[in-house]
Amino acid sequence: MAREWETVIGLEIHAQLATRSKIFSGSATAYGGSPNVQANLVDLGYPGVLPVLNREAVRMAVKFGLAIGATVARRSVFARKNYFYPDLPKGYQISQYELPVVASGAVEILLDDGARKSVGVTRAHLEEDAGKSLHEGLGRMSGIDLNRAGTPLLEIVSEPDMRSAREAIAYMKKIHTLVRYLEICDGNMQEGSFRCDANVSVRPKGARDYGTRCEIKNLNSFRFVERAINHEVARQVELIEGGGKVVQETRLYDPGRDETRSMRSKEEANDYRYFPDPDLLPLSLDDAFIEDVRQGLPELPDAKAARFAKEHGLSDYDAGVLTASRELANYYEEAARASGGKWKRTANVVAGEVLGRLNRDGLDIQDARITPILLAGLVARVEDETISISSVKPVFEWMWDHGADADAAIAAKDRRQIKDTGAIEKAIAEVMAANPRQLADYRAGKDKLFGFFVGQVMKATAGKANPAQVNELLKRMLAGP
C-alpha cells in the first residue's frame, strides 16, 4: 500500500556580496584575517555608532534582480531582526523584511530529461552577516571573531517550486553560475561565501496542499544539499507512513553521519520583533540608477548558451557545459575564434580535454596551463590533418605539461599523421601476414573482421596513419590480388 510521494523544496541561498568593504561600515571584507582585525567600532556595535549603507552592495543586489527579470523596488526598507547571540554585536541584525529590494523573479533550469523548468524567486534582500563563535581550543571559554560581522549578504528566496534534490541542485547551480557571471559573489562554498538553507516537505502525489516543512540549515556544498534533502525526504516519508506527523522545525545536517537532526521547533523559535531600522532611511532607487546598472550587465549564461547553440551549432548540453562560468565561456570562445571559427571541434576539445584535465587536477579555468591561442593551434592541426583525432589526447597532455604549442608537442610525441601510401601498405602487409586465420575468415565472407584489421593497422602505426587512407588501402589489399 505504498503511496506515491511528491517532494516539495524551496531554497534560501545566502550569497556573500563581493564588495571591498562591509555593508554598513568601512572595514574590509577579505576572508581569513586574524580574529577581529577587520572589525571596527561600527562592526563591534559600540555605543553611539551608526550604520551607513554601502552603495556598491545595493548595485550588486540590483544587478541580480535585473538578471532574473525581477522587480527592483524603487523603495525598500531596512529592518532590525532582534535576537541575542554573542556573535551578533548589536543584538539585532540589519536585514530587509517587509519591503525587499528585489521581488518576483525567475530562473530556468535544465532537467535530467532535457526539459526546461522555471523556478520562481520570491525575493532577494540585503542583510548583514553575523560574526563567528569559536568553541575549540579555548577550554571552558568561547571565542568570538567579528571579522565576518557586517559582511553584505544577498538572501535569495525561491518559491517551493522544486520537486527533487536533483532539481534543487540544478537551481542552486544556476544561481551559483549567475552570481559569478555578475561578479557579485565569488561563489566560494568552502569559505561560506555561498551557502543555503533548504525547506523540505512531502505530500501525496496529486495533493494540492503542501505538507509540513522542515528547514535544513547551513548547507555549504552541492553534495550536502543533495544528500541532506534525500535524507530528509526519506525521514519524512518514513515518519508519515509509520503513522507519525512531521513537526515544523529547524534541522541541522550532519555530513559525518549523513543525517539531519532537530535544532529547534517552531515553539522554540525566536520572536525577532522586526521593525524598520530608524538609523537608516528607506532605500530609494531612481530609474536612472537602475538603467545604469542594466547597461552594465554582462551577457548572461542563458543568453550565451542560446547563442552558442544557435550560432556555433553546439548541442544544448555542450552549450550549457561551456557557459557554466563566464571565464570558461570566454576561454572557449577565444580559442574557437583563433582557430578560425572551428566551433564544434574547439568545443569538443575544451569540454573533453581541458575540463577533464582541470577536473583531474582540481583546478579552475583561470589556472589553465595553455592559452586559448595555443589550444586553437591544436584544433588547427586536427583540421589540416597534421594529426588524427586519436592523437588529440596525447598532444594536448604534452602541451599542458610543458606549456608548449601544438607543433612542438606533435614533434616531441612523434604524432604526425602517416600519409605515405607505401608506409601504410607496408604496415597492412605485416598485419595480414601476422593474422592468417582472420584473413582467411574475412575472405570467406566474415566482413565484420574489417574493423579488427583497421584496429591492428592503427595499433601498428601508433594511431598515426591517416584513417581514410587506411580504409581505402585495407579494402583493396584484404580483397586479395
Added chain:
Amino acid sequence: MSLHASTAAEIGRGLRAKKYSSVEVAKHFLGRIERANPGLNAFVTVTAERALADARRADERIARGHGGPLTGVPLAHKDIFCTAGILTSCGSRMLSNFVAPYDATVVERLDAAGMVLLGKTNMDEFAMGSSNETSYYGPVKNPWDTGKVPGGSSGGSAAAVASRIAPVATGTDTGGSIRQPGALTGLTGFKPTYGRVSRYGMIAFASSLDQAGVLAQSAEDAALVLGAMAGFDARDSTSVDAPVPDYAKGLERPVKGLRIGIIREFFGEGLDAGTGAAVRAAIDAFRKEGATVTELSLPNLPLSVPTYYVVAPAECSSNLSRYDGVRFGHRCKDPKDLLDLYRRSRGEGFGAEVKRRIMTGTYVLSAGYYDAYYLKAQKVRSLINADFRRAFGQVDVLMGPTAPTPAFAIGAKTDDPILMYLNDIYTIGANLAGLPAVSVPCGLVDGLPVGLQVIGPHFSEERLLATAHAWQCATDWHRRVPAAYA
C-alpha cells in the same frame, strides 16, 4: 561684571579683546565647579587637566588671531556624547566603566571651534527620565532650590549652566530632555530639527527622536553653539545635507509681523495656573510688539504621550540590546553560562526605569502586538505630523508652555511613572514631528523659573532663535541667577 555672570558670547568677546586668557577663564569655572558641584551633583566627570590643555591651545590660537566666537570658551558635554579617552557613562551603571574610544561628531566640532571641555554632566540613565532621578550617579539638584529636581534628562547640563559653573552645555532631546530642564532652571534650551545635528557618537535612546542641542544662558549663545555643531555628517544617514545658516547673524530679525499660533490643547487641564499666566503674558507681550496671535487646535496632539511611550521604548529595547556584557560595559561576576551572563549583566547594569522601557518596547514589538501598538503609534505619529503641517500653513511659530509646572520636589513623582511621563506632555509633539523648538525663561512662579516654548517648522532654527532673542532683548528673565550662585 564677574566672569561667570557673562554669557558664552560675552566670554568669547572678552577673550578676543584680551581682557582675560582662556586659561584664566577655565580656572575660574573649574574653581566654581569644585565648590558648587558637590551640592548640585551636576557633573559625573570633571576634566580639569583637559580643560587647561584646551585653554592653552585656545590662547595660542587667539594670540595668532585665529580665534572664533567660541574659541577658549568653556563648555560641558552631557555624558551621552562619546569623548575619546574620557568616561562616557550615559548615567548608567552599565557604562560606568566605559571610556569611549572616539569622539562624537558634536564633540569633534565644538572642539574644532576651540571650546574648552570642563567635563561631562549627569543625566537620567540612558536619557530616560524627566527629573534626573534615574541616574546611576544620583539625582541632580536644581540650583534654584536644591530640594527640587532640575528636570531631565539633561538635568546635569541644565544645573551646571543655571548655577553658572559652566557657561554653556550640550544636551539631547528625545521627548523634551533639553527644553523641560531648560524651563525648570531658567535657561534657553534649544532642540534643533531632527537631522540638523549629527547623532554619530551620541549614545542612542530612541533613534528616530533623539536630537542634540544646547542649554544656554541666551538665544545668542544657543545660536553660536548650534551653528558650530550643526551640519551634514556622512557618518549619520539621518543627518540632513543642507547648508547651516549663520544663526548669530540672523538674530536681529524683527518680531513685527510674526504670525504666532497658540496651541489650544496646551492650555487645558494639568497646566499650573502660575505657569499658564506667565506664558500668556509673554505671548501678549509679543502681540504688543507687532506680532499677530491666533488660537489653533492640533486635535491629535493630546495623543503625543501614549504615542511616544510606544515608539521610544520600542526603539530603546532594540538600541540597548548591545549592552550584553560581552564586549564593553558592565559584566556580572563569574557567569555560569551565556544566559546567566546576559541576565545578570543586564539585570545589574540597568536601573528600574530603563528596564521598564525595555520591557514595554519588547512587548509592543512582539508578534501579535506589533500592529496594535507599534504600527498604530506610527500612524498616530503621522497624524500629529499632519496637524503641525496644517498649523504651519497658517502661522510662523507655535507658542505654549514648555512644562506643566515649575520644578517639583525630588522624590515627588518617582513612584508614579505616568505622572512623571506627563511632564513631557507639551514637548513630545516636536520630537514626534522632528520639529525645532526652544524654551525661553518667561517668569518666576514661587521663585522657580518657568519657560515659554516656541515651536517652528522644519529648519526654522533662525526664526526661532530670532524670536527668542527678541524676547530676551525686551526682558531679563534669562539674566536671573539663583542667589547662591550669583
